[in-house]
Amino acid sequence: MGKKRIIQQSEEELLKEREKVEAATKKEVKTKTSRRITEGRVYISASYNNTIITLTDSRGNVLDWVSAGNIGFKGTKKATPFAASKTAEALVQRARKRGMEKIAIFVKGIGSGRDSALRSLANRGFEVISIKDITPIPHNGCRPPKVRRV
Numbered sequence: 001m002g003k004k005r006i007i008q009q010s011e012e013e014l015l016k017e018r019e020k021v022e023a024a025t026k027k028e029v030k031t032k033t034s035r036r037i038t039e040g041r042v043y044i045s046a047s048y049n050n051t052i053i054t055l056t057d058s059r060g061n062v063l064d065w066v067s068a069g070n071i072g073f074k075g076t077k078k079a080t081p082f083a084a085s086k087t088a089e090a091l092v093q094r095a096r097k098r099g100m101e102k103i104a105i106f107v108k109g110i111g112s113g114r115d116s117a118l119r120s121l122a123n124r125g126f127e128v129i130s131i132k133d134i135t136p137i138p139h140n141g142c143r144p145p146k147v148r149r150v
Contacts, residue, residue, distance in 0.1 A: 036098065036099040037057050037058075037063070037098055037099060037100060038099055038100065038101045038102060039057075039058050039100075039101070039102040039103075039129075040055060040056055040057050040058055040063065040095070040100055040102075040103055040104075041055075041056045041057070041058065041060065041103065041104045041105075041106060042054070042055055042056075042091070042095075042103050042104070042105045042106070042121060043056065043106045043108065044088075044105065044106070044107045044108065044109075044114055044117050044118060044121075045108045045109050046084065046107070046108070046109040046110070046111030046112070046113045046114035046117065047079070047109050047110075047111045048079055048110075048111055049078060049079050049111075050067055050068055050069055050078045050079060050111075051067065051068045051078070051079070051083060051084040051087050051111060051113035051114075051117055052065065052066075052067040052068075052087075053065065053066050053067070053087050053088055053091045053117060055091055055094065055095055055098075055100070063098060064091065064094045064095070064098075065091075066087050066090045066091045066094070067087060068083035068084065068086070068087050068113070070087075071083070071086055071087055071090055073086075079111055079112060079113060080112065080113065081112055081113050081115070081116035082116070083113060084111075084112075084113025084114070084116045084117040084120075085113075085116045085117060085119070085120040087113075087117060088116075088117040088118075088120040088121045088124075089120060089124070091121075092120075092121065092124045092126075095126075100126070101126065101127060102126070102127045102128075102129055103121070103126045103127070103128060103129065104128075104129045104130045104131075104132070105118060105121060105122075105128060105130070105131045105132070106132050106133075106134050107131065107132070107133050107134065107135070108133075108134045108135050108136075109135060110135065118131065
């Protein structure tokens with residue numbers, strides 16, 4: 001097996017490495033805090049299986065998102081109104097960290113969690129600019145199949 005050699009660095013080298021690490025962490029902190037956004041959009045996508053809530057800026061660039069499955073709900077519990085309200089509360093905390101004050105809410109889907117998620121967002125102290133339903137509705141739909149002849 002033999003002896004293991006341990007390479008020791010001098011104090012000057014250690015100080016240089018420490019300065020590099022500190023400079024890198026300061027750059028990360030500056031970029032995160034400089035993006036204080038006061039106005040944004042919240043998209044609620046409520047399906048039969050899950051509720052996904054996305055936080056974007058006013059242009060539509062995604063800042064954060066939370067889903068019922070992401071929080072810890074599994075199976076059929078993800079589609080419940082309770083899970084949707086907990087999802088909305090988790091998103092509110094993340095939005096507060098970013099400095100969000102005004103939101104426009106866009107609701108999509110026909111799941112059971114859409115109303116409870118919307119209520120919990122509205123009751124958390126945000127100034128709601130607008131609420132819009134963007135659920136896709138087919139107009140005339142696709143062509144039906146031919147009549148079956150036996």
